[in-house]
Amino acid sequence: MTALHLVDVDRWPGIARVPNSPVRAAVARQILRRAVRDLPVTVRLPDGTRLGGDGPELEIRSDAFFHRIGADLKIGFGEAYMAGDWRPGSGSDLADVLTVFAHRLPTLVPPVLQRFRRWVERPIAQGNDRAGAQANVAHHYDLSNDLFATFLDPTLTYSSALFADGDTLAEAQRRKIDSVLDLAGVRSGTRVLEIGTGWGELAIQAASRGAVVRSITLSAEQRDLARKRIAQAGVPAEVELCDYRDVRGQYDAIVSVEMIEAVGERYWPAYFAAVDRLLAPGGRFGLQSITMPHDRLLATRHAQGWIHQYIFPGGLIPSVEAIGTIAAGSAGLEIVGRRDFGPDYARTLRLWREQFTARPDVIAGLGFDAVFRRMWEFYLAYSEAGFRSGYLGVSQFALVRQC
Structure with missing residues (x-):
């Protein structure tokens, strides 16, 4: 059958x-x-x-x-x-x-x-030059804001939460954001650049600390809703469509949460070089990334997989070793702090999948058919399995310029 x-x-x-x-x-x-x-x-x-x-x-x-x-x-x-x-x-x-x-x-x-x-095995098909990066981001993040709202918590945060005992998912997401903002040293008056806006929650929390926030994204859908949510929150933060390679200025803190996975291995040096160019003297970079073991990165980095084919075209998950080596070699940035919380991602994904599978009629009403729903159920469960097994991890890093 x-x-x-x-x-x-x-x-x-x-x-x-x-x-x-x-x-x-x-x-x-x-x-x-x-x-x-x-x-x-x-x-x-x-x-x-x-x-x-x-x-x-x-x-x-x-x-x-x-x-x-x-x-x-x-x-x-x-x-x-x-x-x-x-x-x-x-x-x-x-x-x-x-x-x-x-x-x-x-x-x-x-x-x-x-x-x-x-x-x-097929080679990874989609590149991440400026045009390729725009198309790859649109493939996933411009599907529908309403679709993501069916399974995300009210903060609309689409990355791993960081749980403490008794946390709701929304509380754990805000805890995660506070953690990476702390690693980047964000406080009142800090000039902050966020690379990868999401739907605006990090920009809202950073601005609520009194920081001066500029957030960039390649997703028009995310930009529009992030601007609306920021206005509703009554905090000052700018959100614009911009490639990280085209940003100008100087910032005391740069923050990027689970965006490096979409950069592509070829462009990791350019990504860290851009951070170095934009970081003011004494500044800090707060990075959150999914990770995989370095030997698995080396074995799979050129092969097109199901995730590339259907979910995240052109992406590649780095290893902790790759982050440290490329950040140091391309930008002179040194990891001075790190927090690992892979099991929290498994829990986050489980909660997302429960919400997603509980609302098939709503998702169908948005125009997504049964094959799409099975695709996303598989994606969420496949990712959860990766974190449960330890094949995948997630870490937050604090990086500064080497002395």
Whole structure:
């Protein structure tokens, strides 16, 4: 059984079309059988056969699943979920299923087959020059402000929260913002540049401290709503459409929360060089970034994955080592403070997904079809699994010029 009959071919050609790759599909079957022998997961095949042992259940509903992952494992697994070729079994949670596989992500494919990756993996397609960066940001952030409002908390903050006991999500988001503002030394009178506005909450909190705030974004949707929210809050802060490479001036503090992931590896040196150029003597840079282990960054940095294909085109998550090395080498910036809180991101994503999946009719009313909703459910659960397994982390950094 499959949900392909629900797919709009014009809107989702890559989902409606199932690859015909019998040899690779057979290899994918064998890899799955081998993997589940050692994983705490149950797999139910289309003919009812059960593989594996105890643990959350992955129910494969169509043989198209094997053709998709055989053609391209990195992209096909997510596409198969979008198409309805698999789902969590009864009583199983999607993130629980994905976390099992995330724990073993680097070794799921046998070493003998990994040497063939360069022949089957696609290169990251979208660049991040000025035109590319604008298009990549619009692809994700200009979907619809109303869509994001369906699952974000009232602060409309779209990055990891930082929880203390008893916090609501909104309180934890404000706590996170205060933390990165503190790392950047933001206080009354501080000239602040924010790179990546979001929907304005950080600018509001910085201005509420008495700082002089300029925030830049490439998203017209975010700019418009951020300006409205700032006016409603009654605080002075400027928000404008501008590429970080085109900013001029001097700032006592620069703050950037989960924007570096969209910069692209090729432009990381330019990003830190821009920060260095704009930072006044004695200034501080407060950075929040998702991170991955450095060896995984090196192994995957050139390969197009499902996230690139459907969610964040052109992006790449850095490692802590890459941040430290490039910041020092390109800009003479040194990390003098760091806070890690990966488990808080898993919790944040869980709360977002609960809100998103609880409102299918509202999201459908905004014009987003069933394939889109499965895509975003997979994205949120996939990301949660990454943080739960430790494959992904998130950190806040304080950087200053080296003496």
